[in-house]
Amino acid sequence: MNATLTVLGSGTSMGVPTIGCQCAVCRSFDPRDRRTRPSVLIQYGGRNVLIDTTPDFREQAIRENIRSLDAVLYTHAHADHILGIDDLRPLSFRHKPGKLPLYARADVVAFIRNMFRYIFDAEYKFGGLPQVELHEINGPLALFGASFEPVTVIHGETEIYGYRFGSAAYLTDHSVVPEAAFEQLRDLDILFLDALRHKPHPTHSTVENSLRIVERVKPRRAFFTHICHDLPHEETNASLPANVRLSYDGMKLEFEI
Ligand SMILES: [Zn+2]
Numbered sequence: 001m002n003a004t005l006t007v008l009g010s011g012t013s014m015g016v017p018t019i020g021c022q023c024a025v026c027r028s029f030d031p032r033d034r035r036t037r038p039s040v041l042i043q044y045g046g047r048n049v050l051i052d053t054t055p056d057f058r059e060q061a062i063r064e065n066i067r068s069l070d071a072v073l074y075t076h077a078h079a080d081h082i083l084g085i086d087d088l089r090p091l092s093f094r095h096k097p098g099k100l101p102l103y104a105r106a107d108v109v110a111f112i113r114n115m116f117r118y119i120f121d122a123e124y125k126f127g128g129l130p131q132v133e134l135h136e137i138n139g140p141l142a143l144f145g146a147s148f149e150p151v152t153v154i155h156g157e158t159e160i161y162g163y164r165f166g167s168a169a170y171l172t173d174h175s176v177v178p179e180a181a182f183e184q185l186r187d188l189d190i191l192f193l194d195a196l197r198h199k200p201h202p203t204h205s206t207v208e209n210s211l212r213i214v215e216r217v218k219p220r221r222a223f224f225t226h227i228c229h230d231l232p233h234e235e236t237n238a239s240l241p242a243n244v245r246l247s248y249d250g251m252k253l254e255f256e257i
């Protein structure tokens with residue numbers, strides 16, 4: 001089945017421009033240097049599946065004219081990946097039948113349930129609440145004729161999920177891609193990887209490290225995300241191999257799911 005992946009956000013947790021920063025990338029007029037927090041939308045067969053709800057979700061949904069959502073998958077419970085959950089309200093109200101399903105690892109389900117207690121606590125009666133329900137996943141998830149397979153990666157000290165769906169895989173926030181994950185990344189058309197910057201970071205991958213992953217996985221096309229203000233779009237792209245590109249907000253890719 002034909003599918004479209006839209007990059008809703010390609011930036012690191014603080015976004016680019018970063019508040020208060022006067023560096024060249026933060027002051028750049030290139031729209032591809034403006035990076036909201038990391039998220040992608042997968043569309044196929046009339047369905048919309050979102051990965052993560054960033055603090056920029058409202059702006060991203062309006063920019064991309066998202067009019068419905070059928071499911072949300074979470075990678076992990078860091079603020080830059082979950083804080084937009086309340087902005088699911090208008091789309092969750094339209095979800096039929098029942099509540100909008102959110103899927104995540106057990107630890108992420110527990111964290112979200114605790115952090116956003118007002119959403120899931122039946123006693124809370126004030127204001128409109130997102131009509132969502134949390135589901136734990138620990139293996140492949142069948143959604144509307146496609147399969148979303150969790151790919152466990154290491155993010156600093158913790159394990160988090162990336163996802164493989166059809167011929168594409170989306171791995172954000174990884175310092176290490178463990179051996180088992182490589183088995184799940186065979187024969188890819190599209191591979192998304194974390195590439196924060198050049199300088200090493202305890203919980204994120206670098207451009208150089210992610211290029212080594214690309215060399216090993218050999219996807220047809222690779223795209224970097226979770227990018228900070230150290231990497232100017234145009235200049236960094238010029239330094240990358242032909243099949244590797246920095247992603248940017250609003251980028252759309254066709255693939256088979
Ligand atoms: Zn992140």
Ligand SMILES: [Zn+2]
Nearest residue numbers: 021023026229
């Ligand atoms: Zn900056």
Ligand SMILES: [Zn+2]
Nearest residue numbers: 076078155173
């Ligand atoms: Zn993270």
